[in-house]
Amino acid sequence: MQTKTDVVARLCSVVKHYGHLAALDGVDLVLQRGELLAVLGPNGAGKSTSIGLLLGLIRPDGGRAELFGMDPQQIAARRRIGVMLQSAMLPPTLRVGELLRLVASYYPHPRPRQESAALAGIDDLLNRPYGKLSGGQQRRVQFALALCGRPELLFLDEPTVGMDIDARRKLWAAMRRLVAEGCSVVLTTHYLEEAEALAQRVVVVAKGRVLSEGSVDALRAQVPLARIRCATDLDAAAVSAWPLVNAAQREGDRLLIHTSEPERVLRRLLDADLSLSALEVQRAGLAEAFTELTREQNEQPEAA
């Protein structure tokens, strides 16, 4: 099969078992050049296994994993990628500059050290021993190591864990810059706002299968939930019995209503209580969509 040149990484109906447990059960994934793809899923969903397959760290039991049309275990393929893993204890006695120099030495055309450091915002850390850095600083160094080889494809596994908000936003900016340069990114994250802020495409994985794939908006649209909050005297139990209302509950003096048809529920709500005030309507975010998608998945076996 001929791979198109603009596909940088691909999983073809990949199956991976650990003992009896199917970590991946027929997963297809295609990553285009210059695309930022977020892979979301609860713990144990198969995110790390997918990344491990694409990096050539593990071999699929069935199907195929490809990097630039090659076997990921070929060093020529890996020379075009950068990696930031979830947990890697780097040598604590080496200085940041020495680590950058080491990792850059593996690549054919690395970035100058100052450029990598500036991109990751670690200019001031180059002479510090890695072991003396805070968790957030270590993550930034790992990010610098991931991009120092001028990769065409970056794997970032939970990159912003342990970072404060400021550092996280800086990292996001750096990621956007890399994508603008034509670099593709595969990002796994627990922070849905991260996926929401960065990703062009989101893949939701659970129980070793791809549940949903598409843009952030498309994903949100799959779960057409909205929340209505208002101050009203209406009885929560009565409202929850209305048609189109999924749930209604009281939070202090506010009533919270979940619905997929906020416009129609609102019309009835406003008619029912003329003194209603403090009205808020909110579309479901990625977080709700994600919870909804994976909750259905979780409940299926119990119902069966």
Place this chain on the structure above:
Amino acid sequence: MNSVSIPAGSAAPSVDGMSTRRVIGAYLAEARSECLRYMRAPSFMLPIMLFPTMFYLLFGILMGHASAMDTRYLLVSYGVFGVMSPGLFGFGVSLAMERDGGLLTYKRALPMPPGAYLLGKMLMAMMAAAVVILLLLAMGLTLGHVTLSLSQAGMLLLTGALGVLPFCALGMLVGTFIKGQGAPGLLNMVYLPMSFLSGLWMPLELLPKVLQQIAPIWPSYHLRQLALAAMDMGQTGVMKHVAVLLVFAAVFFLLAARRLRRYG
């Protein structure tokens, strides 16, 4: 600082666009980092340096009225004892820790040239072994009044630097069986009995007959024979001992490599 940018087309670029020069550079960078990181780690370097030198000082130089012959003989014994530890611990402990901490996985995901990881560690162990021998030689020559020709000292140094390799392979094998903090304990259970049973602490002749007879199953026994030969202390069959050590190294290494590939 001396990162060399290579213009396209120079220095024989290989198929994947990485010039041979840069590939060699990657091996060197790996070895350099490996040496630097351990030279800077006192918890690694101090025991390796201190135990053989302290033992030699106590038992070889200060205790009793060690004859010149004993001082010379013990230089060999503690030299071999000192050479074993950077191999066993340098490989075993670091591999066990790095499998545990995810560094090995990270390195496998990176385009590190094949074998650079092990070559780097090997070089580091050889350097540490050389330093131990040099320390012992310095002590023997100054405090112990051992008389040695330059070639004898050189041969002992060479024996130490190369003799560390079978222990690197053994350390690597042990490192594939255990993860994390448990490694030093397990390695000591290999290191100390093996040293004792191959006559590094007390002459083999003082051990029970059975232990004397099984001594050749320990690699350290053969390294000791080679070190004695290096000092012209009357051992023959040098090639036989070299061959045995090579076989030990190859077997340990192949087993370890197989386990690493299977279980990571």
